[in-house]
Amino acid sequence: MEIHELSTDVLIVGGGLAGTNAAMGAAERGAGVVVSDKGKIERSGDIGGGVDHFMAFLNEGAAWDTQEAFLGYVEKVGRGTGHPKIIESVYCAELNDAIERMARIGNPLTRTDGTFYRTRSMGQPGTYWINFNGKRLKPCLGKAVRKLGCTVLDKVMMVDLLTRDGAVVGGIGFHIRTGDFYVIQAKATVISTGNTNRLYENPRINPFNTWLCPFDTGDGQVMAFKAGAALSNMEYMRMTLLPKGFAAPGFNALVGMGGRFLNGPGEYFMEKKHPMGNKAPRYDVVFHTLEEIRNGRGPIYIDCRHVQEEDLAHLKTTLGYDKDTLPDYFEQRGEDLKKKPVEITVSEGMQAGPTEFTGSGIKIDTESAATVPGLFACGDASDHNRCVHGAVTGGYKAGKSAAAYALDLKTGDKASHAVTREQIDRFMAPLNRTAGYPYRQIEDAVRKIMAEHVGVMRTENGIKSGLRKLARLEQYLEDMKADDLHELMRTHETRSLMLVGKMMGNAALFRTESRNKPYHHRLDFPDTNDADWCGLVVLEKKGAEIGCSFDPITYGPR
Amino acid sequence: MPPVIDYEKCTGCGTCDALCPADAIYMKGSEKPLTPYLKYPEECWHCGSCRQDCPEEAITIVFPPDMLSI
Numbered sequence: 001m002e003i004h005e006l007s008t009d010v011l012i013v014g015g016g017l018a019g020t021n022a023a024m025g026a027a028e029r030g031a032g033v034v035v036s037d038k039g040k041i042e043r044s045g046d047i048g049g050g051v052d053h054f055m056a057f058l059n060e061g062a063a064w065d066t067q068e069a070f071l072g073y074v075e076k077v078g079r080g081t082g083h084p085k086i087i088e089s090v091y092c093a094e095l096n097d098a099i100e101r102m103a104r105i106g107n108p109l110t111r112t113d114g115t116f117y118r119t120r121s122m123g124q125p126g127t128y129w130i131n132f133n134g135k136r137l138k139p140c141l142g143k144a145v146r147k148l149g150c151t152v153l154d155k156v157m158m159v160d161l162l163t164r165d166g167a168v169v170g171g172i173g174f175h176i177r178t179g180d181f182y183v184i185q186a187k188a189t190v191i192s193t194g195n196t197n198r199l200y201e202n203p204r205i206n207p208f209n210t211w212l213c214p215f216d217t218g219d220g221q222v223m224a225f226k227a228g229a230a231l232s233n234m235e236y237m238r239m240t241l242l243p244k245g246f247a248a249p250g251f252n253a254l255v256g257m258g259g260r261f262l263n264g265p266g267e268y269f270m271e272k273k274h275p276m277g278n279k280a281p282r283y284d285v286v287f288h289t290l291e292e293i294r295n296g297r298g299p300i301y302i303d304c305r306h307v308q309e310e311d312l313a314h315l316k317t318t319l320g321y322d323k324d325t326l327p328d329y330f331e332q333r334g335e336d337l338k339k340k341p342v343e344i345t346v347s348e349g350m351q352a353g354p355t356e357f358t359g360s361g362i363k364i365d366t367e368s369a370a371t372v373p374g375l376f377a378c379g380d381a382s383d384h385n386r387c388v389h390g391a392v393t394g395g396y397k398a399g400k401s402a403a404a405y406a407l408d409l410k411t412g413d414k415a416s417h418a419v420t421r422e423q424i425d426r427f428m429a430p431l432n433r434t435a436g437y438p439y440r441q442i443e444d445a446v447r448k449i450m451a452e453h454v455g456v457m458r459t460e461n462g463i464k465s466g467l468r469k470l471a472r473l474e475q476y477l478e479d480m481k482a483d484d485l486h487e488l489m490r491t492h493e494t495r496s497l498m499l500v501g502k503m504m505g506n507a508a509l510f511r512t513e514s515r516n517k518p519y520h521h522r523l524d525f526p527d528t529n530d531a532d533w534c535g536l537v538v539l540e541k542k543g544a545e546i547g548c549s550f551d552p553i554t555y556g557p558r
Numbered sequence: 559m560p561p562v563i564d565y566e567k568c569t570g571c572g573t574c575d576a577l578c579p580a581d582a583i584y585m586k587g588s589e590k591p592l593t594p595y596l597k598y599p600e601e602c603w604h605c606g607s608c609r610q611d612c613p614e615e616a617i618t619i620v621f622p623p624d625m626l627s628i
Contacts (some may be wrong), residue, residue: 038579039579042577043577043605043607043611045579048579048605048607049606049607049610135610139611176581177581204628205628206624208600208601208602209604210603213579214603215579215603244628245626246604246621246625248604323605323606324605324609324610325560325609328619328621329604332620333621486581486597486598
């Protein structure tokens with residue numbers, strides 16, 4: 001095992017959609033960039049295999065198609081989950097650049113005739129979703145990042161941040177194939193490690209059969225929290241609807257093209273339950289689906305039999321852009337959207353934003369800066385980015401801001417931080433244990449506790465009980481053993497899941513109301529209470545404890 | 559185990575090993591060309607990256623019985 005010491009302006013932890021855009025943002029401002037990823041950036045992260053949707057207002061003429069109208073939608077669907085000013089800065093102001101950049105790198109959002117294919121779902125007042133072929137988006141971004149001269153550390157898992165005088169000055173990690181250790185001194189650090197998956201019991205048996213990337217395990221949020229950064233919106237347990245046996249995305253395509261939610265007795269229940277029907281906000285659709293199942297009206301299906309031939313052809317194609325292997329799955333399972341409704345189910349829970357434009361994770365300001373100097377965050381790891389559009393816009397913004405911060409530091413401020421062999425050995429310790437527990441044994445228990453106590457039916461007593469169980473389980477973290485480097489990576493992921501779980505429990509306990517149900521549903525406080533709770537629950541490290549405070553959000557007249 | 563490799567077509571270039579975000583595909587053998595194999599089949603996310611980028615079109619996706627039956 002070798003120790004590699006690197007020094008750079010900007011370190012980017014996580015080379016998914018947000019991280020590669022951050023790398024471009026920093027490098028195009030003249031900063032030296034190192035980007036690390038557990039995978040290879042050409043195919044890593046949530047959209048490694050492809051994606052088909054991007055949310056945007058385009059000012060094409062309709063009243064709903066403006067920034068003003070979009071922010072009205074944000075306020076209506078995401079009330080109390082994000083500051084409009086931050087969304088304006090990290091998303092709205094970056095949107096034109098983002099659309100232009102995607103064309104520039106070779107994966108445009110437009111069709112061959114230059115127009116956008118737009119659809120509407122999830123509570124939108126108009127067709128904010130752009131459907132596009134994003135199967136080559138990550139390869140294009142990887143190429144662009146390398147062409148800009150960024151140092152790319154593929155298959156390197158970062159395990160901790162370096163701090164000095166209260167500022168973040170880089171990070172450390174190991175190569176998951178060689179075991180080499182990396183000590184990276186950086187003037188600014190960007191966290192772009194996605195949301196947290198594999199955290200809740202999985203309805204499809206295998207914990208890796210998740211909607212979002214199962215290799216995103218909250219590592220960045222945990223590193224940031226330990227370095228003193230504030231996190232917010234951690235109480236929200238995001239869920240969606242998925243084909244029964246395969247956690248493939250497709251909700252927005254299916255509903256956008258006219259799919260109708262059908263229950264066991266044959267009723268199109270969303271059309272009765274919500275004024276927007278099937279096109280209601282995602283959390284409302286998930287909520288009512290859970291209610292149907294609980295009340296004995298399952299199974300639940302998505303019905304596309306009525307969709308016109310041309311639209312159905314588009315739907316089938318775009319589903320394959322979003323999840324490359326979904327068409328194979330439908331074929332092997334014997335599903336045919338034209339002939340019969342497809343059974344769907346509520347996904348596993350995950351730590352992720354409560355809407356498609358407000359996130360969950362590292363608390364950022366209008367410049368994508370965290371509350372600790374030298375630290376920036378973007379994409380699903382941050383509290384004001386969500387989804388593809390959030391990662392592309394917010395990623396680039398975080399990269400630009402990190403570069404400006406780094407290039408502004410005087411040369412005398414050059415980061416330096418000695419990492420001892422002892423510190424490194426601590427992170428590699430599970431490899432040297434001959435006895436102990438495999439990561440999976442601990443992780444399965446985390447998922448069980450989270451699902452039963454910090455899941456869809458939350459109460460004060462239940463959450464407290466869950467937190468006690470997590471505390472008990474936590475003592476076994478030091479007994480995990482790894483037979484190889486791959487398992488070493490997984491043991492570190494298990495550690496991340498444990499702390500994210502604790503943070504979610506603490507935030508869920510603190511917020512004594514319900515918001516965006518079922519993402520935060522307190523059975524003992526079932527109503528949304530805007531008078532007291534319109535804002536963010538903020539988590540910060542207070543010694544060994546997780547401290548909670550409240551950051552109110554106010555809205556101007558509209 | 560979703561990715562099934564056709565060893566008649568595979569040239570052992572290692573693209574699938576390099577790209578797999580699960581770190582699930584490894585190469586084995588003592589001399590080149592090495593042979594890819596699925597070391598951690600239960601960790602596959604079915605993202606299809608290995609199949610999309612395989613220059614020999616040697617990979618097909620076959621879903622396991624639990625995913626097709628539940």
